[in-house]
Amino acid sequence: MSYLEELKEFYPLDLYTFSRRLTEGEFTVLKNLRKVLEEKVKPVINEHWEKAEFPFEAFGEIAKVGVMNSSLLFEGREGKRKPSELYNAFLYLELAKLDASIATFYTVHGGLCYNTILIGGSEEQIDHYAPKVASFEWQGCFGLTEPDHGSDIAGGLATTAEKKGDKWVINGEKRWIGGANTADILPIFARDKTDNKIKCFIVPGGSKGLRVDVIQNKVALREVQNGHIYLDNVEVDDSTRLANVNGFKDVARILRATRADIAHLAMGMTYGSLEAALKYVKERDQFGKKVSSFQLVQEKLARMEANVVATLAYSVQLANLQEKGEFLEENSALAKMHNALRMRETVALGREVCGGNGITLETDVARFFADGEAIYSYEGTHEINALIVGRYLTGQGAFV
Ligand SMILES: Cc1cc2nc3c(=O)[nH]c(=O)nc-3n(C[C@H](O)[C@H](O)[C@H](O)COP(=O)(O)OP(=O)(O)OC[C@H]3O[C@@H](n4cnc5c(N)ncnc54)[C@H](O)[C@@H]3O)c2cc1C
Structure with missing residues (x-):
């Protein structure tokens, strides 16, 4: 079979045919990943979703594929810290088409935490943290949102940091932080009491004064443990303060990616x-025929396919722009x-064509349907984007 046929x-x-632009090395990694997802992750997803537990053992198998650091991803891009943006889009396709919780856990680690380090860190800090995040040796998260500040976090961020000698003392709360309860490193955004600017600190998991309560009773992304973080006089070294985060404009640079x-x-x-x-x-079968043979069902399937192609088109073109270094806030938001x-x-149509069984975990569409609500609201709600x-x-900011 030729490469294109495959x-x-x-x-x-x-x-x-957006996937035709993947390199053979990238395609090999994605094939290895799908095998692991099908064989090791899929069989344990539903039971973990129901129990609201994260399948750490199965997730470890994903890490072994080298999805962030396999040499196959760096052919022709030696010296770069990240695989291509196009591969990144297809990596999310693979993870999320299996399960949104798995993809979300990955994004707080390999997306939010990793980009915070790459964009916010000095060369020395990047050398210190990035390889261990890329190899999944250290699990990361992303601590921006607070109990009283979600959409208005840019102006409202209330967690404080105060410099005392060569240490910083952090006080405040963070909410919704994915994977925070198990993270080895927690990037925490806080307002410097001296100059009022937002800074970022890589707080080690288990630090004195750090407490993480897991948010209970979620009806979406049940596998992901979202933390409510309490920071009570948490003391960290000055070396943990990311050198290139010196205001919310730098946080916005991270969010654009x-x-x-x-x-x-x-x-x-x-x-x-x-x-x-x-x-x-x-x-x-219904009425003696496959449900797929009915015209009204096929019309819904066709609409879903149109959405697959449209979302792929947005993702791939955005990836192309970001690969060239063009990171515009309105492009990511759009x-x-x-x-x-x-x-x-699409998840609603998927649920619909599966009828009553579409509300059970047996058909997978129910999980997508429930999880879709979280993705719709996190990392900028629909309204904010x-x-x-x-x-x-319009040239007119309508946020406030
Ligand atoms: C499952 C999940 C995982 C998350 N993971 C993380 C994480 O790992 N790290 C992290 O830092 N954060 C995380 N978040 C937080 C997430 O980014 C916020 O929930 C999101 O930014 C919205 O904030 P909020 O929930 O406080 O809603 P609010 O800001 O209270 O908004 C409530 C409603 O009001 C609307 N609204 C607000 N302001 C305006 C306005 N000016 N004009 C019009 N409408 C407006 C909103 O669109 C929304 O519909 C997560 C959230 C969820 C649900």
Whole structure:
């Protein structure tokens, strides 16, 4: 089978052939990843979702594939810290088409934490932290949101940091922080009491004065443990303060990169719900025929496929721009807004065509349907991303 034929068979829903731009090395890693996801992760997903526990053992198998640091991803891009942005989009497709919790756990580690270090750290700090995050030796998270400040975090961030000698003392609370309870390193954004600017500190897990309570009773992303963090006079060395985070403008630089990841994640869920729905309707008989043979069902499947292609198009073009170093806030916001909207429509259609069984974990679409709500709201709600695009279009900021 030729390379192009193999790609077509691997991504049958990629009708506009965006995957053709992957290198053979990148495709090899993605194939290895899918094997691990199918064989090791898929069999344990539903039980973990129901028990609201993260499948750490299975996730460890993903890390072994080298999804962040395999040499196959760096052919022709030696010396770079990250694989290509196109590969990144397809990595999210693979993870999220299986399960949004797995993809979300990955994004707080490999997206938010890793980009915070790469964008915010000095060369020395990057050398210290980045390889251990890329190899998954240290698990990371991203501590920005607070109990009283979500959408208005830029102006409202209330956690404080005060310099005392060569130490910093941090006080405050963070909420919703994915993976915080098990993280080895916790990037925490805090306001410097002296100059009022936002800074970032890599707080080691288990630090004195650090407490993480896991948020209970979620109906979305049940596997992911979201932490409510309490920082009570947590003392860290000056060396943990990321040198290049000196105001919210630097946090915005990080978010410009990571918001693209969530657009990709929504694209992967769109792909996954169509795949799961197709499997069901091709097997289910009603009126003596396969449900997939009914015209009204096929119209819904066609709309879902249109959303797969549209979300892929947004993701791939955004990846192309970011690969060239073009990180515009309105571009990331537009892609996150669009892909999350289309994903939300697709997971609902997927649930619909599976009928009653579509609300059980057996058909996979139910998980996508429930998880979609979290992705729709995190990393900038629909409204906030729309307002970023609106500000670009009109020149008028309508946030406040
Ligand atoms: C599952 C999950 C995981 C998360 N993981 C992390 C994480 O790892 N790290 C992290 O730092 N954060 C994380 N978050 C936080 C997430 O980014 C915030 O939930 C999000 O930014 C929205 O903030 P909020 O929930 O406080 O909603 P609010 O800001 O209270 O908004 C409530 C509603 O009001 C709307 N609204 C607010 N302001 C305006 C306005 N000016 N105009 C119009 N509408 C407006 C919003 O769009 C929303 O619909 C996570 C959240 C969830 C749910």
